Amino acid sequence: MSKLINKPVEVMLDNGFPCRFFFQKPVFIRYIQEYWREVGQWWLGEPERVVYQVVTDYGLNELHYTPHDDRWILYRL
């Protein structure tokens, strides 16, 4: 069962892709299942974001990255 988190997290990259993030504790990413880009509600000023579905020891997680402000969010656990 997924849980909405929607909180900023620190993410480490490997070759441009997330490999580890810190949410209450370090979480290692086993592999990236899927990733895509979304424009969002651009007409309301919402920035583009990249969505990563990553598999960790705790299951499937969703990280969002907004290039606009170089910010990472743990969206869902």
Next chain:
Amino acid sequence: MFVHLHVHSQYSMLDGASSITAYLEEAARLEMPALALTDHNNVSGAVEFHKTAAELGIKPIQGVEITLEDDSHLTLLAENSRGYANICQILTKGFARQAHGSCRVPWEALAEHHEGIIALSGCRRSRISQAILHRNPEQAQAELQRLIETFGREQVYLEMIQSYLPHTKLLFEGLTILHENTKIPLVATNNVHYLSKEIFPVHDLLVCTRTQTRLADIHPERPFNAENYFACPTEMARRFAAYPRALEATLEIADRCTPALELGTNLFPRFLPDHDPQAAKELLKQLTWEGAHRRYGTITKELEERINHELNIIITLDVADYFLVVWDIVCHAQRRGIRYAGRGSAADSVVAYCLGITNVDAFARGLLFERFLSLERAQKPDIDIDFDARFRDEIADYVYKRYGENHVASVCMFQTYHARSALRDFGRAFGYTPAELSQLTKNITHCPADGIRGLLQRLPELRRHPLNHPKYARLIDYCAVVAGFPRHVGTHLGGLVISAQPLTMVTPLQPSAKGVLITQFDKNTIEDLGLIKIDLLSLRTLSAVSDVEKKLHDQGFAYEQIPHDDPKTYARLQSGSTVGVFQLESPAQRTLQSRLGSEVFEDIVASVALIRPGPIKGDMVEPFIARRRGLEEVTYIHPKLRRILEKTYGVVLYQEQVIEIATEIAGFTPGESDRLRRAMTRFRSQAEMEKIGKEFIAKAVANGVELSVAEEIFSYIVGYAGYGFSEAHAAAFADTAYRTAYLLEHYPAQFYAALLNQQPMGFYPPNTLCVQARQRGIKILPLDINESESDFTANRKTIRIGLKQVKGMENAFLESIIAERRQAPFTSLEDFIYRTTVSRDVTENLILGGAFDRFSNNRRHLLWCVPTYYQNKQGSLFLESPVQPSVPDFPPLERWIREYQVLSLSAEHHIMEFFRSKLPKTVLTSQEVTGRKEGRVQTAGLVIRPHRPPTRSGKTVVFLTLEDEFGLIDVTVFENIYKRYAEVLFNYPLLKITGEISERDENQITSIVAHKIAPLIL
């Protein structure tokens, strides 16, 4: 390196957000050797694509993204011209038997026309991709097998698009498996829809427009992200780092393809069934000489030389069949009694005159054939013919039947984005309300989509326009991107192409909204494909003329026998009272007529050519008038100019004169002269014009002309050449202009009624025609349910308003009224409602229009009765009696307004009558103003056609006409006054104007120069 093989331009309507030129320029900048164009279900951009690619040194690969019967997509590329022809066939079959605008290609069409085509498996909407995404690898394999069987193993590629959508990984894995199993190569594309990410919002707005959604709505076709841009090779290499072979495949495909279009070939029609060009040439000669004997009687040596000269050029250019085709069309019109008039530069041709295509004697007028056709220019002839508007489609039908549907098509026309349409579409997508959209588009007229900002800055009446608010800045920017982009495809009003070979060799054919087959290329590019166009146009003036002739038939009247020297007709022209006369009714023309004092047909020809942007800007009008009236001496700086310019009093007025001057003075051949003339009209820089000037002057000097004289002659023509009018065209128009002036003079009631029946047409609204008719002593009889016919009807001194004039009136209603009335006249409103099938709305409009005044003059009371009568008619169990007449009628002004709203005219009164008694005596009527020769005056009236034509000075001047119950007064508003009162001028229907009677020649109609403008409000 990499080549984009899946690109959507502006011709992927309401989807592609960047132009062909933009993509090609970017491809050139990125040093891509080739580019493919794959618009949705059309190849409309092919000519532009090929021409621009050639200029930029890029290989064009013509393709298309088709939609199959199951709504899936497939990308096709033409490997060669055979492949292109097959794409045209495939698309034609895709459009056949579908709703207008819809293309669904049956697989059989692919099987039948596969040769020369490379098939890419397609985007996410393809069958293969859908099968993979639905986790059905067997289905994906089967679909690929089907593609291989249809196109051949060597012609199929698996298309990979990395645009960072969900499930791309799954898709790529599936395509890779297929590749490994079948060895069908992978190829990388980016399904490009816009040049850069910054333009993505425009793409999204276009999709919203297409799907009729707002930005805030969710729709499956809305783009998920902004990744389908024209990515550079570096970016594509990054996206396909794991699939380098897919990138290399784009270059392999580009290498295999050759440019598909063979521009400049000849697909002219063939007239005779056996397509024998030699027999056609002989037939043309025979018909021409027969016609010459008919027209001229005696054939002089000069005439014979002229005709032979034209025939020689026609035959050398291999367009004899074209002339025969046009001859055949006009013969058909003659047999059917359909009025027509050839126009344009075709009137420069004696052959066309002999064949009866035009009615202008080019030989007698000394017109230059090379203006129409020459060996040096070797361009295709373009003949335009106006027909009685009611029968134009019948003529087109004849052509379709005569040559076969595969060989005839109408030329398409792209309805392109202008400021208003872009604001409406994008504003709707943003979620603005209809009221807000109405405010945003108000007064934004005649403006390209990228000209909105400039317009807001330039026009003072837009100072307080809502678009000035910063919140609309982005909207204006997005509108600018789609300036000139096609929004949807329609039918050109008159253009038809006829080809000896099947048209689908070079263009797909698709049905228009009316079911007529149209090409996918418009008039600007159709001839580049080797096709030749005939313009069969509708002219309502000819319909009006036919109606008058029919009406007067019993009196022995024949339009063709109108004498060209009727003094009363010229007197009418000289008076400037020419509202309704073809080409001569605008305020500028009416003023010109009153100043020029036309006495002969040549004066009318000159008039048609004079009131055009060119002569106005070139400062030709005043010298011409002065010389024509003998107020200025006519001089020629070289004796050779006398013969050429004598008929226009030394003023260069016609394009043909420019050609003749270049021929006589500089020794050019007529064909070279016409090419020179065209070069002068299209010059892009001062340096280019100077180069042309040097060539002209050098040749003139070599021809024995003094240098200073040569330079002066060149200066005459250089400012003019860009804007001049063809004398042949002017003469053709002048013929109709004179004849309609004759009708106006001698048969005003019948002529005004005929014009009213053909609305909308002409310069003035129907109400103005009624005012003019009343001024001529003609009574306008009101709408009457028992007396009015469908159309306006006229006797010598009366015109009865027709039922068709009522707002909302439909043919079915008219038929019902006329049929019932034939049985017995209507005896009451109730009787009318019971006996006819007319809708309630239209019945109410009939009441407001006065149709039932004979039963009760209280229109409000009649309106109150309507619901009850309709209820009773529906068979209510409770038959009700209508309200008793205690409700008073509308007050007079309201009654007038309501009548005007449903009829667009008034039978008896002018709105100014309601204001007259309340206006001070200092506010003069149009009659009183006309009686003054000079001085300051104040007047008031209804504003007719305010407009801003180009002026000599380049400053803004507004011309309008004020109409009152007595007539018309023309008003000029110069720039300083316009800036002060712009908002009033364009936003109020009734104005009070203070101004000075403008200086004028004797006989010139009175006009006012405005100093002050105020709205007229009761």
